[in-house]
Amino acid sequence: MNTTATLSARQTHCPDQVADPRQDELVLCPHCDLLQYLPVLAAGEQAHCLRCQHQLDARQPNPILRPALYAASALLMLLLANLFPFVSMALAGNRSEIHFFDTSAVLFTEYQQVLAILIWLFIQAVPAFCMLAIIYLKLGMRYHLPARIWVARVLFMLKPWSMVDIFLMGLLISFVKLVATAEISLGMSFWAFCLFCLLHLRTFQVLDRHALWASIAPSPQPDTEVTAGSTGLDQQLKLCHCCTAVVPLRQRHCSRCHTKVTARLPASIQKTLALLITACVLYIPANMLPIMRTVSFGDVTDSTIISGFFMMWQDGEYPVAIIIFLASVVIPIIKIVLMFWLCYLAAKPRHAGAKHSGNIYRLVDWVGRWSMVDVLVVAFMAALVRFGLLASVYPGIGALVFAAVVITTMLAAVSFDPRLLWDNQQPAAKAVQYRQAEGKIK
Numbered sequence: 001m002n003t004t005a006t007l008s009a010r011q012t013h014c015p016d017q018v019a020d021p022r023q024d025e026l027v028l029c030p031h032c033d034l035l036q037y038l039p040v041l042a043a044g045e046q047a048h049c050l051r052c053q054h055q056l057d058a059r060q061p062n063p064i065l066r067p068a069l070y071a072a073s074a075l076l077m078l079l080l081a082n083l084f085p086f087v088s089m090a091l092a093g094n095r096s097e098i099h100f101f102d103t104s105a106v107l108f109t110e111y112q113q114v115l116a117i118l119i120w121l122f123i124q125a126v127p128a129f130c131m132l133a134i135i136y137l138k139l140g141m142r143y144h145l146p147a148r149i150w151v152a153r154v155l156f157m158l159k160p161w162s163m164v165d166i167f168l169m170g171l172l173i174s175f176v177k178l179v180a181t182a183e184i185s186l187g188m189s190f191w192a193f194c195l196f197c198l199l200h201l202r203t204f205q206v207l208d209r210h211a212l213w214a215s216i217a218p219s220p221q222p223d224t225e226v227t228a229g230s231t232g233l234d235q236q237l238k239l240c241h242c243c244t245a246v247v248p249l250r251q252r253h254c255s256r257c258h259t260k261v262t263a264r265l266p267a268s269i270q271k272t273l274a275l276l277i278t279a280c281v282l283y284i285p286a287n288m289l290p291i292m293r294t295v296s297f298g299d300v301t302d303s304t305i306i307s308g309f310f311m312m313w314q315d316g317e318y319p320v321a322i323i324i325f326l327a328s329v330v331i332p333i334i335k336i337v338l339m340f341w342l343c344y345l346a347a348k349p350r351h352a353g354a355k356h357s358g359n360i361y362r363l364v365d366w367v368g369r370w371s372m373v374d375v376l377v378v379a380f381m382a383a384l385v386r387f388g389l390l391a392s393v394y395p396g397i398g399a400l401v402f403a404a405v406v407i408t409t410m411l412a413a414v415s416f417d418p419r420l421l422w423d424n425q426q427p428a429a430k431a432v433q434y435r436q437a438e439g440k441i442k
Contacts, residue, residue: 028389029239035246044059051355052355060243067203070202080192082100086102088184098384162200163376211243247261269343275408279405282405287304307373372406
């Protein structure tokens with residue numbers, strides 16, 4: 001069941017008090033800066049911003065028990081994924097077997113240490129920390145454990161960098177590429193890892209971020225008279241992006257999570273443009289340098305991203321070729337172009353279509369991390385296919401450069417402030433939007 005957060009013309013005056021959790025709470029939308037009342041939600045309900053439709057909150061049933069149980073089950077599956085054989089490969093009477101940890105360990109000991117550390121962080125360290133952090137925070141809701149603010153801050157900062165779902169997609173692509181020439185056997189750890197991926201994703205789905213921060217400390221409310229239905233800047237208020245608290249403009253740090261708060265991300269457009277230009281510069285060698293070197297019966301073949309796509313297409317592996325082409329070629333280019341366009345719109349005075357631009361930003365922010373699938377495919381195949389001159393796979397320097405491209409574009413999306421897209425709208429247009437939104441929900 002969904003509900004939409006309703007704008008209200010009523011005012012509030014609450015000096016030196018926090019919001020009553022049984023009453024509507026004032027919130028600022030992180031994407032359009034609209035000040036509005038967040039209604040009291042029942043389990044299973046969601047609240048969306050009236051202006052940009054960004055999800056403000058989603059109330060989950062059993063907000064303490066369910067995330068903790070899912071996270072504990074995910075950690076158990078991750079432990080099992082590291083204890084037993086992961087995947088084995090048989091080729092011409094030879095057999096190669098790896099454990100899950102070997103995906104990064106082999107790269108570290110034999111090939112590229114920097115790439116190995118990145119792979120280990122993305123598929124083991126960060127996901128494990130996120131699950132442990134959720135368990136700690138949920139226990140903290142009952143037992144008031146120390147350092148909960150720091151743990152929560154790090155948890156939501158690292159969440160986008162957990163890429164176990166992308167690695168699972170990379171495994172499936174690798175199996176399609178290898179099954180035609182070798183016998184692939186899946187060990188117990190592979191199935192444990194699949195369960196870990198599902199439980200990991202489900203844990204974040206049932207995690208109620210708003211309720212989590214409210215359990216650490218009540219959300220501070222404005223100490224002056226404010227009116228819902230206008231922007232935070234108009235009301236001399238700003239948003240804490242860490243804990244979503246509403247902070248007076250004159251206050252430098254959030255009173256709940258102690259994070260430094262600014263009205264807008266400092267030098268947002270400049271930082272985003274700098275990162276995008278860096279990604280453009282890196283994208284050229286990432287496509288020219290070999291991303292993978294394959295040895296087959298003594299013959300050595302260097303493959304770039306584009307040549308790898310053509311090889312798979314010629315071999316008839318059309319679905320895999322399309323996935324790789326989209327993730328490694330189309331998505332990075334489109335993301336860079338769209339981010340440049342969003343920067344242009346944010347700097348342009350009184351542009352139209354802020355809602356449409358905001359939707360584009362959310363899509364670009366979500367899809368960009370999936371470009372890492374090609375790098376994870378190379379890492380897995382380099383760990384598994386090790387038969388000397390008979391058949392071996394080695395990561396090329398292009399894999400590391402392309403990983404840098406993906407990371408840089410992800411950082412560009414993080415550094416961009418979508419509220420800039422709304423700041424230059426005409427006030428009259430804003431008033432019309434508010435009235436239209438209120439009319440839809442009556």
